[in-house]
Amino acid sequence: MADDPQKPPPDSGRIPGSPRDQEASAAADGSVPATPPKAAADKPAGAAPAEPLKAEVSRTDAPGAGASAAPPATPAKEPAPKPANPAAASTATTSETSSATGAPSAPATPPAKPAPAAAAAAKPAAPAAKPAAPAAGAAAKPAAAAAKPAAPHVPAPPAPPSGPTEPPPPADAAVPAYIAALQRDLPGGVTHVSLYLGDWTMVVPAAQLLEVARRLRDGAEGLFDFCSDVTATDWPPRSGEGRFDVVYCLYSTRRRQRVRVKVRVGENQPLPSVTGIWPAANWLEREVYDMFGVNFTGHPDRRRILMPEDWQGFPERKDYPLEGPGELLMENPVDWLKLRQAREQADIE
Amino acid sequence: MFDTNELVINMGPQHPSTHGVLRVVLRLDGEKVVDADVVIGYLHRGIEKLSENRNWTQIILLTDRMDYVAAATNNVGYCETVEKLLSLEVPRRARYVRTILCELQRIASHCLWVGTHAMDIGAMTVFLYAFRERELILDLFEEFCGARLTYNSMRIGGLPQDLPPGWDKKVLQFCDIMSSKVDEYEELLTHNRIWLERTKGVGIISGAEAIAIGLSGPPLRGSGVPRDIRKDEPYAAYDEMEFSVPVGTAGDTYDRYLVRMEEFRQSLRIIRQAAEGIPEGPIVGKVPRLIKPAAGETYHAIESPKGELGYFIVSDGKSTNPYRFRVRPPSFCNLQALRQLIKGHLIADVVALIGSLDVVLGEVDR
Numbered sequence: 001m002a003d004d005p006q007k008p009p010p011d012s013g014r015i016p017g018s019p020r021d022q023e024a025s026a027a028a029d030g031s032v033p034a035t036p037p038k039a040a041a042d043k044p045a046g047a048a049p050a051e052p053l054k055a056e057v058s059r060t061d062a063p064g065a066g067a068s069a070a071p072p073a074t075p076a077k078e079p080a081p082k083p084a085n086p087a088a089a090s091t092a093t094t095s096e097t098s099s100a101t102g103a104p105s106a107p108a109t110p111p112a113k114p115a116p117a118a119a120a121a122a123k124p125a126a127p128a129a130k131p132a133a134p135a136a137g138a139a140a141k142p143a144a145a146a147a148k149p150a151a152p153h154v155p156a157p158p159a160p161p162s163g164p165t166e167p168p169p170p171a172d173a174a175v176p177a178y179i180a181a182l183q184r185d186l187p188g189g190v191t192h193v194s195l196y197l198g199d200w201t202m203v204v205p206a207a208q209l210l211e212v213a214r215r216l217r218d219g220a221e222g223l224f225d226f227c228s229d230v231t232a233t234d235w236p237p238r239s240g241e242g243r244f245d246v247v248y249c250l251y252s253t254r255r256r257q258r259v260r261v262k263v264r265v266g267e268n269q270p271l272p273s274v275t276g277i278w279p280a281a282n283w284l285e286r287e288v289y290d291m292f293g294v295n296f297t298g299h300p301d302r303r304r305i306l307m308p309e310d311w312q313g314f315p316e317r318k319d320y321p322l323e324g325p326g327e328l329l330m331e332n333p334v335d336w337l338k339l340r341q342a343r344e345q346a347d348i349e
Numbered sequence: 350m351f352d353t354n355e356l357v358i359n360m361g362p363q364h365p366s367t368h369g370v371l372r373v374v375l376r377l378d379g380e381k382v383v384d385a386d387v388v389i390g391y392l393h394r395g396i397e398k399l400s401e402n403r404n405w406t407q408i409i410l411l412t413d414r415m416d417y418v419a420a421a422t423n424n425v426g427y428c429e430t431v432e433k434l435l436s437l438e439v440p441r442r443a444r445y446v447r448t449i450l451c452e453l454q455r456i457a458s459h460c461l462w463v464g465t466h467a468m469d470i471g472a473m474t475v476f477l478y479a480f481r482e483r484e485l486i487l488d489l490f491e492e493f494c495g496a497r498l499t500y501n502s503m504r505i506g507g508l509p510q511d512l513p514p515g516w517d518k519k520v521l522q523f524c525d526i527m528s529s530k531v532d533e534y535e536e537l538l539t540h541n542r543i544w545l546e547r548t549k550g551v552g553i554i555s556g557a558e559a560i561a562i563g564l565s566g567p568p569l570r571g572s573g574v575p576r577d578i579r580k581d582e583p584y585a586a587y588d589e590m591e592f593s594v595p596v597g598t599a600g601d602t603y604d605r606y607l608v609r610m611e612e613f614r615q616s617l618r619i620i621r622q623a624a625e626g627i628p629e630g631p632i633v634g635k636v637p638r639l640i641k642p643a644a645g646e647t648y649h650a651i652e653s654p655k656g657e658l659g660y661f662i663v664s665d666g667k668s669t670n671p672y673r674f675r676v677r678p679p680s681f682c683n684l685q686a687l688r689q690l691i692k693g694h695l696i697a698d699v700v701a702l703i704g705s706l707d708v709v710l711g712e713v714d715r
Binding site for chain 2: 260281283320
């Protein structure tokens with residue numbers, strides 16, 4: 001499935017190229033694309049331009065079948081083009097075979113017979129053109145990169161997102177009483193309120209965290225007595241103003257409501273521990289420290305929890321590699337050091 | 350010479366009664382536990398980090414490896430979270446089947462729990478009985494998805510395939526068999542003098558303390574807190590099912606045992622209703638070909654056999670993998686209470702308490 005959107009690039013990349021390029025790439029692709037030029041050569045000169053054109057049509061149709069499902073924004077429209085596509089594809093193939101037989105009436109029949117089908121096919125073809133255009137641009141880039149062997153093989157990944165999307169609640173949504181009470185009683189305690197998929201989220205400054213937490217637990221509107229989860233999200237581009245979002249998922253066993261509290265905190269910035277308010281946060285905060293290196297102050301037992309005590313680094317940070325040196329380091333550290341030195345020297349040279 | 354010196358002993362990580370690789374460092378005064386340090390992480394595989402580098406569909410099978418005695422529940426929890434992010438409607442038939450699978454898993458998980466818990470305390474027979482019935486559930490799962498432990502039994506938006514013909518009849522047959530077997534377990538244990546001596550009054554935790562320390566699931570309900578996500582925040586088809594939430598009164602090991610025994614029966618009740626009322630219709634919703642939720646984040650929790658299983662997932666809307674994947678494992682949070690529970694008890698009670706919390710180390714360490 002994932003291949004489908006990537007299929008158009010080599011095709012569309014070939015079109016602006018010289019005829020020799022076209023031939024070479026067609027030969028490299030295999031025998032399937034090689035047949036149309038051959039068939040064209042067999043035909044009289046008049047039929048030749050029509051032949052690749054038809055192949056062109058059927059080719060844009062074929063990715064259209066895959067690409068029409070690709071835009072997820074309009075799932076409702078999906079079933080409509082689906083039945084039309086096979087029909088269009090089949091008419092395309094029939095027209096091709098009829099033209100291959102050399103019957104002069106062949107060019108006349110396709111527009112007459114599948115007129116409704118073609119009209120329907122025009123619809124999926126239009127969205128198909130859209131994903132194809134950026135794909136062609138993307139295809140040109142790796143092609144250019146491939147020309148220079150020194151260039152890195154991997155195209156630059158898209159810039160990492162700089163922060164979470166925290167859509168503010170719509171104007172007609174009533175802010176829950178516990179948030180309203182906080183905003184009223186604790187000025188500056190809540191810097192942002194967000195509602196997404198029915199989840200309320202509050203962003204709270206680190207200095208006010210304990211006060212907000214205490215009010216959420218004890219305030220009559222909230223009664224958030226159950227700390228479901230404490231976790232963090234790493235946003236490296238935000239390293240200036242605090243790269244981590246520490247997220248507290250709270251639940252009220254009496255009012256049966258949930259809320260998320262978020263605190264932005266920097267790499268070396270201390271964050272007060274909420275274990276005094278919710279003892280459940282003890283291990284959860286230890287895990288956040290273990291995985292992200294967030295410094296909780298006032299924590300009764302700040303040690304690593306999942307990783308070994310002498311572990312270096314914080315594994316769930318975004319800049320921490322997914323894979324390590326593997327077994328070589330464990331079995332023969334000297335060899336591993338030599339290998340690393342050799343790699344570093346190669347980099348320098 | 351006759352001073353009482355405190356002695357530190359190490360229990361685990363290789364110990365038959367710790368249900369995996371749990372290490373408990375015990376500080377003992379004679380046979381009494383003065384303090385304990387619970388050490389985990391021996392089974393840490395970095396599932397969260399790994400998931401952030403896999404696409405949305407590939408993660409389903411990673412979730413199998415967390416609570417491996419109730420893998421289908423993990424699948425359902427994850428798929429529902431992604432469906433919430435995608436704002437996807439799941440067909441009713443799929444929701445019914447999910448309910449049946451979740452409840453079958455609850456019974457299978459409780460079977461394993463009652464067997465091993467009883468064996469830790471010294472009752473060998475129940476283990477053999479419970480594993481006999483667990484086998485029937487594994488057979489049902491094998492027929493549904495081909496696997497017996499790590500099922501990969503769910504897809505985002507619905508089910509991987511429709512039910513095999515006659516499967517719902519077999520499920521109903523199983524319910525008939527199982528309901529008499531639960532009575533059998535209870536006959537062996539509930540009024541057994543040794544069982545009562547070993548579990549009554551052991552590891553008492555009040556409702557307020559249980560909430561504060563973050564217990565969920567049967568351990569929380571054993572302390573008298575009627576909290577069940579199936580009732581409070583219904584998912585799958587639980588809003589259409591009739592069942593009651595058993596709660597304990599004393600909050601000791603015996604009450605946690607009674608709660609789970611009653612959950613067997615309630616689960617059977619749910620399965621019967623769901624299996625008799627499976628609606629016809631599609632099994633998969635309108636899932637986009639390329640799963641790529643819009644940028645945003647959500648937390649979604651379901652009631653796993655162990656407690657609140659939550660997923661906190663952040664999507665950046667650009668890549669085909671989650672930006673942040675976090676699991677709130679119920680076993681992890683329940684195990685946190687162990688230190689508090691075993692203080693002041695005898696060393697022999699430690700295994701009873703570990704069993705009564707029903708932890709799976711694959712989920713604790715992830």
